Amino acid sequence: MSPEEKDLRIQLAACYRIFDHMGWSEMIYNHITVKVPGSDGHFLINPYGLHYTEVTASNLVKVDIAGNIVEESEYPVNPAGMLIHSTIHSVRDDAHCIGHIHSTAGMTVACQQEGLRIDNFYSVLLHNQVAYHDFHGITVDNSEKDELLESLGTKNLLILKSHGLLTCGRTIPEMFFNMVALQRSCEIQVSVDQTGKPVNPVGIDIAERTEELLTLQMKGMGGAAMGDMEFAAMQRLVDKKDDSYRDL
DSSP, X not given: OOHHHHHHHHHHHHHHHHHHHTTOOBTTBOEEEEEOTTSTTOEEEOOTTOOGGGOOTTTOEXXXXXXXXXXXXXXXXXXXXXXXXXXXXXXXXTOOEEEEEOOHHHHHHHTSTTOOOSOSHHHHHTTTTEEEEOOOSSSOOGGGHHHHHHHHTTOSEEEETTTEEEEEESSHHHHHHHHHHHHXXXXXXXXXXXXXXXXXXXXXXXXXXXXXXXXXXXXXXXXXXXXXXXXXXXHHHHHHHOOGGGOO
C-alpha cells in the first residue's frame, strides 16, 4: 500500500466518524467514497453492514469502477452506493470524493417541489451551484446512470429529489465543506418554515455577488484549500472521542 493510499484511508475513515458526529449517519446505509491515486479508477467505500463509527482505515473496501471488490474483504458493498458513486467517479475526473446522506432536513427539502430557496445565509452562498435529480426509487437500476450524470453536470452539489443530498469535491475536506453548506442551508430553510412566519427575501443582486464575496472571505484563510481548516478541526474533535479509525 502506497503512503498516499494510507493517508487517504485514514482521512476517509475520519470523515465517516465526522459525519456520524454531525448526525449524518443512517444506521449502516449511505456512503462516502474517494479515488485511490494511480490505481486505474479504484476507489474506497465503507463496508456494507458496519455503522459509521465502526469504519476504520483498514476495513475500507477497495473497488474498481465497475463495482468489483479488488482486494480481499470480509464485507460486501452497498449496491445502491456503488451505482451512484461509480457512475460519477467514472466521468467526473475532478470528483475525487463523493458523499451522500439521508439527513432529515436534507430529505425534507428534497421532498419539496420548490427545492432549496436562496433566502438564508448558507443557501445564498450556493446560488447557481445546486443541481437536482428526479426520483427513480432505490438507485440500483443501471438505466438511471445517464440521467444521473446529466442531472449533476459539472456541479458539485446535488439534491436527489425525495431522497437526499450528495456533494463532490477535489478532496475529502472539500466534499465535507460542500456538504456542510448544503445541509445547513436545508436545516435553516426547514426551521424557518416551521415558524410559519413570512421570510425576509434576499435580492438576486446579493446572490449573484456570492463568488466575489467568497473570494474576499478566502483571503483570510492563509492559503488553505477549501474545507481544509474545517475538516482538520473536526478531525481533532473526533480524535478526542475515539481515534480507533486510524487502525491500519
